[in-house]
Amino acid sequence: xxxxxxxxxxxxxxxxxxxxxxxxxxxxxxxxxxxxxxxxxxxxxxxxxxxxxxxxxxxxxxxxxxxxxxxxxxxxxxxxxxxxxxxxxxxxxxxxxxxxxxxxxxxxxxxxxxxxxxxxxxxxxxxxxxxxxxxxxxxxxxxxxxxxxxxxxxxxxxxxxxxxxxxxxxxxxxxxxxxxxxxxxxxxxxxxxxxxxxxxxxxxxxxxxxxxxxxxxxxxxxxxxxxxxxxxxxxxxxxxxxxxxxxxxxxxxxxxxxxxxxxxxxxxxxxxxxxxxxxxxxxxxxxxxxxxxxxxxxxxxxxxxxxxxxxxxxxxxxxxxxxxxxxxxxxxxxxxxxxxxxxxxxxxxxxxxxxxxxxxxxxxxxxxxxxxxxxxxxxxxxxxxxxxxxxxxxxxxxxxxxxxxxxxxxxxxxxxx
Amino acid sequence: xxxxxxxxxxxxxxxxxxxxxxxxxxxxxxxxxxxxxxxxxxxxxxxxxxxxxxxxxxxxxxxxxxxxxxxxxxxxxxxxxxxxxxxxxxxxxxxxxxxxxxxxxxxxxxxxxxxxxxxxxxxxxxxxxxxxxxxxxxxxxxxxxxxxxxxxxxxxxxxxxxxxxxxxxxxxxxxxxxxxxxxxxxxxxxxxxxxxxxxxxxxxxxxxxxxxxxxxxxxxxxxxxxxxxxxxxxxxxxxxxxxxxxxxxxxxxxxxxxxxxxxxxxxxxxxxxxxxxxxxxxxxxxxxxxxxxxxxxxxxxxxxxxxxxxxxxxxxxxxxxxxxxxxxxxxxxxxxxxxxxxxxxxxxxxxxxxxxxxxxxxxxxxxxxxxxxxxxxxxxxxxxxxxxxxxxxxxxxxxxxxxxxxxxxxxxxxxxx
Numbered sequence: 001x002x003x004x005x006x007x008x009x010x011x012x013x014x015x016x017x018x019x020x021x022x023x024x025x026x027x028x029x030x031x032x033x034x035x036x037x038x039x040x041x042x043x044x045x046x047x048x049x050x051x052x053x054x055x056x057x058x059x060x061x062x063x064x065x066x067x068x069x070x071x072x073x074x075x076x077x078x079x080x081x082x083x084x085x086x087x088x089x090x091x092x093x094x095x096x097x098x099x100x101x102x103x104x105x106x107x108x109x110x111x112x113x114x115x116x117x118x119x120x121x122x123x124x125x126x127x128x129x130x131x132x133x134x135x136x137x138x139x140x141x142x143x144x145x146x147x148x149x150x151x152x153x154x155x156x157x158x159x160x161x162x163x164x165x166x167x168x169x170x171x172x173x174x175x176x177x178x179x180x181x182x183x184x185x186x187x188x189x190x191x192x193x194x195x196x197x198x199x200x201x202x203x204x205x206x207x208x209x210x211x212x213x214x215x216x217x218x219x220x221x222x223x224x225x226x227x228x229x230x231x232x233x234x235x236x237x238x239x240x241x242x243x244x245x246x247x248x249x250x251x252x253x254x255x256x257x258x259x260x261x262x263x264x265x266x267x268x269x270x271x272x273x274x275x276x277x278x279x280x281x282x283x284x285x286x287x288x289x290x291x292x293x294x295x296x297x298x299x300x301x302x303x304x305x306x307x308x309x310x311x312x313x314x315x316x317x318x319x320x321x322x323x324x325x326x327x328x329x330x331x332x333x334x335x336x337x338x339x340x341x342x343x344x345x346x347x348x349x350x351x352x353x354x355x356x357x358x359x360x361x362x363x364x365x366x367x368x369x370x371x372x373x374x375x376x377x378x379x380x381x382x383x384x385x386x387x388x389x390x391x392x393x394x395x396x397x398x399x400x401x402x403x404x405x406x407x408x409x410x411x412x413x414x415x416x417x
Numbered sequence: 418x419x420x421x422x423x424x425x426x427x428x429x430x431x432x433x434x435x436x437x438x439x440x441x442x443x444x445x446x447x448x449x450x451x452x453x454x455x456x457x458x459x460x461x462x463x464x465x466x467x468x469x470x471x472x473x474x475x476x477x478x479x480x481x482x483x484x485x486x487x488x489x490x491x492x493x494x495x496x497x498x499x500x501x502x503x504x505x506x507x508x509x510x511x512x513x514x515x516x517x518x519x520x521x522x523x524x525x526x527x528x529x530x531x532x533x534x535x536x537x538x539x540x541x542x543x544x545x546x547x548x549x550x551x552x553x554x555x556x557x558x559x560x561x562x563x564x565x566x567x568x569x570x571x572x573x574x575x576x577x578x579x580x581x582x583x584x585x586x587x588x589x590x591x592x593x594x595x596x597x598x599x600x601x602x603x604x605x606x607x608x609x610x611x612x613x614x615x616x617x618x619x620x621x622x623x624x625x626x627x628x629x630x631x632x633x634x635x636x637x638x639x640x641x642x643x644x645x646x647x648x649x650x651x652x653x654x655x656x657x658x659x660x661x662x663x664x665x666x667x668x669x670x671x672x673x674x675x676x677x678x679x680x681x682x683x684x685x686x687x688x689x690x691x692x693x694x695x696x697x698x699x700x701x702x703x704x705x706x707x708x709x710x711x712x713x714x715x716x717x718x719x720x721x722x723x724x725x726x727x728x729x730x731x732x733x734x735x736x737x738x739x740x741x742x743x744x745x746x747x748x749x750x751x752x753x754x755x756x757x758x759x760x761x762x763x764x765x766x767x768x769x770x771x772x773x774x775x776x777x778x779x780x781x782x783x784x785x786x787x788x789x790x791x792x793x794x795x796x797x798x799x800x801x802x803x804x805x806x807x808x809x810x811x812x813x814x815x816x817x818x819x820x821x822x823x824x825x826x827x828x829x830x831x832x833x834x
Contacts, residue, residue, distance in 0.1 A: 043807040
């Protein structure tokens with residue numbers, strides 16, 4: 001058995017409150033998944049990650065990047081050491097992407113054929129080849145609870161013809177991904193012994209999970225089709241025919257206007273089966289994740305809260321009227337360092353570098369109860385940032401992730417009403 | 418009242434087990450003080466620092482650097498915000514150095530006169546002047562429990578004449594430091610309200626401390642005299658005449674052979690009053706801090722455990738016979754990155770970068786119960802280091818500090834027998 005998805009409540013707008021039961025635990029959805037690219041949520045110790053959610057809880061699920069882990073330390077190393085959960089000492093659910101997006105965005109000298117993608121490592125220039133089969137092999141070795149089919153990400157903007165051709169390749173690769181997964185899905189690297197030799201598993205701050213024997217990973221397909229509603233429709237229908245465990249919507253939030261992102265999501269969601277999880281990849285700003293969750297998106301991930309944190313950009317709840325007095329955020333892309341402070345209904349984005357915070361004794365967000373806001377002042381956080389102290393990115397990341405997880409907690413409560 | 422020093426037990430070798438009662442709490446000595454240069458122990462969140470000592474305890478005392486905090490964020494900012502404890506949200510004892518060592522080692526274009534030192538900031542080249550009076554003013558504004566007199570650190574090697582002249586300057590500055598301190602020691606920045614506005618002080622993981630009303634900081638003098646026993650003697654006698662709250666031995670572990678360091682410490686200790694704390698600044702390797710503690714040194718500090726950690730150098734207990742089969746560490750200076758793995762009776766120094774650790778499932782030290790060794794494998798720590806993930810320095814620093822604090826805990830238990 002792979003996953004079980006139980007919808008507990010649905011709203012007229014399409015939003016749903018559900019439980020996603022995976023081999024390493026249950027994920028309460030809608031969920032925002034923190035990104036742990038190289039088997040660590042950048043700058044955040046596990047011990048603090050485990051307490052940054054609402055009521056001192058851990059995130060239900062993290063995302064890790066297949067491309068990065070394939071290059072370093074290598075998927076065979078991780079397989080030999082019992083899989084990613086064991087390797088990184090994170091016993092809760094994990095999801096890996098297919099590596100496709102990173103091959104297209106990070107790697108050098110790519111050559112795409114129907115067979116797969118030749119590329120050179122961004123680390124050392126070494127030559128590599130990823131096919132759908134190879135991506136699945138790597139992801140099975142990593143052993144996350146959820147795998148993603150290997151897809152092509154089309155550049156933006158792209159013509160209808162170019163987008164259609166790319167989508168056709170993605171569909172062919174999705175079929176091959178699924179065939180390979182079905183043939184090998186019992187080859188999980190999981191050990192029933194969660195503790196490493198010499199490590200006391202009782203220190204893992206998690207209840208004993210269900211037995212892993214007989215459990216398998218799950219595979220999600222990825223809907224593509226660029227910014228063309230007809231292609232998105234065709235892609236969704238084609239993927240649903242292939243019968244994946246869940247469906248992602250890829251290729252969005254790559255520079256297009258937010259209205260287009262929303263429209264593509266809405267048109268696609270209505271074509272996906274209600275009984276399976278729906279995942280929008282790589283979004284977004286606080287108000288976006290809230291909006292998409294209310295539309296019926298069950299899962300989202302984004303580097304934005306942690307990457308922004310490392311740039312000194314912190315999210316907090318707007319005070320009364322504040323969202324009207326500040327400029328609105330304009331784009332779903334990563335914020336440049338010089339971007340002004342902005343506000344939406346969901347969040348104000350603060351730039352902790354500003355001199356005005358140098359002697360500000362308030363926490364980042366007086367309404368936030370995260371471990372950073374309970375203890376540290378804006379003045380101290382600004383000092384850490386200006387002094388380039390590693391504690392700055394750590395505390396900033398913890399707060400931003402807590403802010404994101406709190407949004408989803410609030411939305412889940414609303415959806416369950 | 419400033420400090421109270423209660424010796425509970427003394428050994429024939431001169432070692433002593435004592436309690437050092439300070440305004441912000443009691444320090445069990447002998448103690449190793451982690452260095453928090455810029456109001457943060459580099460890369461270690463407070464929440465983990467509070468649990469890295471034996472039995473999940475916090476370090477009794479941290480050291481912060483006056484030079485760094487004077488330049489950034491500025492001592493007046495920290496005074497206005499209630500002092501360093503409040504500013505950095507660390508309610509336990511703190512010690513600040515005088516800034517002298519950093520002025521002589523980090524700052525540029527120094528000009529030394531009997532009045533003080535002109536220098537340029539290593540951050541932005543701006544011009545500054547430190548005198549004994551200014552150092553004390555800055556340290557009172559920072560508000561640590563213990564301050565250090567402003568001293569000159571002579572270069573190494575230095576002639577007898579040059580060392581004697583430098584020592585004379587240090588003595589003159591010590592007198593001026595003490596006069597300034599005595600005149601201003603009631604000007605502490607401490608507030609009785611440890612919680613910042615909007616911050617819940619109950620989240621500070623510490624028992625309520627004694628009332629601060631009427632308490633003052635304490636001032637230590639610094640014995641100099643380079644590598645000359647006659648000058649060390651003269652300096653110790655002169656400093657004791659001046660009647661400080663405690664005495665430091667400075668200017669050691671600056672490249673001299675370890676036997677010379679030990680000899681200078683031994684010759685000086687016998688001249689210092691038994692009823693006051695004795696502090697050797699800037700040492701050392703694990704076997705050094707153990708040895709000096711058993712000789713009667715009550716306090717030590719060093720960046721070595723945290724700096725080595727950031728270079729991937731980890732300390733662990735030697736296994737039986739291992740200290741004989743590996744080269745001995747040779748110097749008390751900071752380890753270069755390429756230094757081989759070494760062993761002494763007290764510690765093996767591992768280089769986590771080595772390929773041999775890539776699939777090593779053991780914790781750093783199977784005999785260590787720190788939070789890193791309870792959870793993470795050498796394989797994962799090597800991966801974090803190779804991938805330059807910020808979690809690597811964090812976990813490495815936590816383990817090395819835990820290793821140092823465990824040594825001192827063991828020595829304290831032995832001294833109390």
